[in-house]
Amino acid sequence: QQPVQSPQAVILREGEDAVINCSSSKALYSVHWYRQKHGEAPVFLMILLKGGEQKGHDKISASFNEKKQQSSLYLTASQLSYSGTYFCGTLRTSGTYKYIFGTGTRLKVLA
Amino acid sequence: DVKVTQSSRYLVKRTGEKVFLECVQDMDHENMFWYRQDPGLGLRLIYFSYDVKMKEKGDIPEGYSVSREKKERFSLILESASTNQTSMYLCASSSEVFYGYTFGSGTRLTVV
Numbered sequence: 001q002q003p004v005q006s007p008q009a010v011i012l013r014e015g016e017d018a019v020i021n022c023s024s025s026k027a028l029y030s031v032h033w034y035r036q037k038h039g040e041a042p043v044f045l046m047i048l049l050k051g052g053e054q055k056g057h058d059k060i061s062a063s064f065n066e067k068k069q070q071s072s073l074y075l076t077a078s079q080l081s082y083s084g085t086y087f088c089g090t091l092r093t094s095g096t097y098k099y100i101f102g103t104g105t106r107l108k109v110l111a
Numbered sequence: 112d113v114k115v116t117q118s119s120r121y122l123v124k125r126t127g128e129k130v131f132l133e134c135v136q137d138m139d140h141e142n143m144f145w146y147r148q149d150p151g152l153g154l155r156l157i158y159f160s161y162d163v164k165m166k167e168k169g170d171i172p173e174g175y176s177v178s179r180e181k182k183e184r185f186s187l188i189l190e191s192a193s194t195n196q197t198s199m200y201l202c203a204s205s206s207e208v209f210y211g212y213t214f215g216s217g218t219r220l221t222v223v
Contacts, residue, residue: 002153032211034212034214039216041216042214043214047210087153089211102153104153
């Protein structure tokens with residue numbers, strides 16, 4: 001039931017790119033992405049609503065596939081400040097709206 | 112700057128103690144949530160509340176209770192702490208789930 005994120009963990013060098021995926025077994029109403037730095041509160045990054053949607057700011061962007069069962073987060077030219085745990089929050093429409101977080105992806109950027 | 116404040120960053124309690132975790136939000140949000148976060152298990156919903164004095168069980172409510180006497184405050188209670196309740200506890204609030212959550216900084220609870 002819980003959306004599966006891949007990879008579970010990734011280590012990058014500064015300037016490298018990364019992709020984090022969030023996959024659901026059922027169609028989603030929306031996807032939110034969050035980043036949590038060590039010892040801090042998770043911070044909301046962005047929301048995707050429409051199948052086929054892509055959006056982003058700075059060098060972090062995300063997409064939502066046409067079937068609305070998978071979302072991907074793209075980190076371009078990563079910086080040290082990108083390190084943290086990323087997770088998706090998904091809203092499903094199965095009877096009643098239910099919000100479920102993904103399994104999380106730990107990302108570490110090295111100098 | 113809007114925020115969700117959790118009263119303690121770190122707590123150490125003994126097995127069997129009654130533990131109170133407090134959460135306050137200043138955004139006038141109707142919905143408040145308590146999650147626990149464990150390595151490999153992600154965020155798991157303990158309880159949530161969509162109005163004052165209203166509460167709903169989440170996915171793992173056993174061993175916990177909650178109280179919401181005022182809109183801005185949502186308390187999580189461990190009736191008799193056990194070692195398997197050692198975890199990071201996160202409080203969150205939202206006006207509508209549609210807009211995402213605002214999280215507190217978390218309380219790392221250790222039960223010895």
